[in-house]
Amino acid sequence: MTTPKGKDDTASSTDYEITTDTLNEKQVVSETGDGHDHESKGSSFGAFFNIVCVIAGTGTLQLPYAFAQGGWISMVLLILAGFFAYFTGCLMVKCLYSTEGKRMGSYPEIGLASFGKIGKYVVLVLHYSICLGSACVYINVAGGSVYELAKAIDIAVPFQLWIIIAALLVWLPFAFVKSMKEVAILAIFGVVATIVMIVVVVVMGLIDIPNQLENKHSVANWLQLPTAMGSICFAFGGNVVFPHVESAMKNPHSFNKVLLFSILAILGMYMLIAIVGYQVYGETVKPLIYNSVPANISTTIAILMLVAHVILAAPIMLTTFALEIEESYNFTVERLGKAKEFTVRLILRSATVVILTIPAMFLPVDMLMSLVGSLSNSLIIYVLPIVCYWRLYGIRSMNWFSLLLCGVCILMATAACIFGTMSAVKDLVIYLQK
Known part of the structure; x- marks a missing residue:
């Protein structure tokens, strides 16, 4: 069992391990200090679907394109990204319990406890850019996908109007469903939609193999590999919801196990569609794989499943953002009363959707993915949980192997952040200048 830095600075480096047991002794204090009631909460099953629904989504469809950018070596990066997403997710949740007798309630609170106000605001900026940026991408993908379907059957509805319709569909559950426990049912349908979408795209790709025999593949494209890393980082975005998912669990000590199975399920889906998509279409694969497979009723089903997923996943990301804002300003029933609390919550959440x-x-989805993934996800998923853990528990709380893993993780994420962001900004500037 490790202890926070300052309580036992002589902690042995061999004491460190990522297991659910490291949380058990502290879970009993989680009913104090964070404003979350741990009685009669959601199940591990619901937590699993919340995590899978948030992480797996639009990132699924752009992975074959990421492989085309980086080559087959991207497969190694994808596996590493999945492993490190689990590794840092466990560190983040453990950081919630670094203060004896109190559970922190959110990622920004971890930043505050680790590095003071500067840490809090750095986490806040990155944290909210992911919650809001991902939701913006989801609305873009949903509206744009339906627009393409409608155009194919000569329905002349403007692109922007489809975006507004998609935003309204996101707004409905977001505005009227209050907590993470309540949005779990959305996550179940979202995961089912994602699985159906992957199966359809993979089957259609395999059927199309005879028509794609001349496509080229690369083992490694070193110049575009950092950009591919940014897209891969985007594909594992979602750890900002972990504190709220863990808080909503009836048995929060099971979170690490739930996270492990969630990441394994996500990685399995990612590997399937990325390998098949890149093998079949090679360097010709489109940023969203469904634009590469033959257009027919199956493709339409896949697109509709994608739309269903992002419409259901966006409220989960936005609920994380809204809960933290509402808790920060104490927008509670106890303080405001039911009617006023509902009105304030409705105004805040409605304004959020309008802004997104x-x-x-007006912005292209593939560039949004690369920018959000490279700039924010790479830091907030892979770097900040490690440095916050070191700050709260001390570097000596880890053994040499864990420190080696941390070094590799930080190096990979930093490269993705710097080079991926530069590439994404450059592409966005060129697009806006047209």
Whole structure:
């Protein structure tokens, strides 16, 4: 059992391990200090679907394109990214319990406890850019996908109007469903939709193999590999919801196991569609794989499943953002009363969706994915949990192997952040200048 830095600075480096047991002694204090009631909460089953629904989504469809950018070596990066997402996710949740007798309630609170106000605001900026940026991408993908379907059957509805319709569908559950426990049912349907979408795209790709025999593949494209890393980082975005998912669990000590199975399920889905998509279409694969497979009723089903998923996943990301804002300003029933609390929550959440809809109407989704993934996800998923853990528990709380893993993780994420962001910004500037 490790202890926070300052309580036992002589902690042995061999004491460190990522297991659910490291949380058991501290879970009993989680009913104090964070404003979350741990009685009669959601199940591990619901937590699993929340995590899978948030992480797996639009990232699924752009992975074959990431492989085309980086080559087959991207497969190694994908596996590493999945492993490190689990590794740092466990570290993050353990950081919630670094203060004796109190459980922190959110990622920004971890930043505050680790590095003071500067840490809090750095986490806040990155944290909210992911929650809001991902939701913006989801609205863009949903509206744009339906627009393409409608155009194929000569329905002349403007692209921007489809974006607005998609935003309204996201707004409904987000505005009227209050907590993570309540949005778990959305996550179940979202995961089912993702699985159906993957199966359809993979089957259609395999059927199309005879028509794609001349496509080229690379073992490694070193110049574009950092950009591919940014897209891969985006594909594992979602750890900002972990504190709220863990808080909503009836048995929060099971979170690490739930996270492990969630990452394994996600990685399995990712490997399937990325390998098949890149093998079949090679360097010609489109940023969203469904644009590469033959257009027919099966493709339409896949696109509709994608739309269903992102419409259901966006409220989960946005609920994480809204809960933290509402808790920060004490927008509670106890303080405001039921009617006023509902009104304030409705105004806040409605304004959030309106603000996100504007960029979703005009910016390209593939560039949004690369920018959000490279700039924010790479840092907040892979770097900050490690440095916050070191700050709260001390570097000596880890053994040499764990420190080696941390070094590799930080190096990979930093490269993705720097080179991926530069590439994404450059592409976005060129697009806006047209």
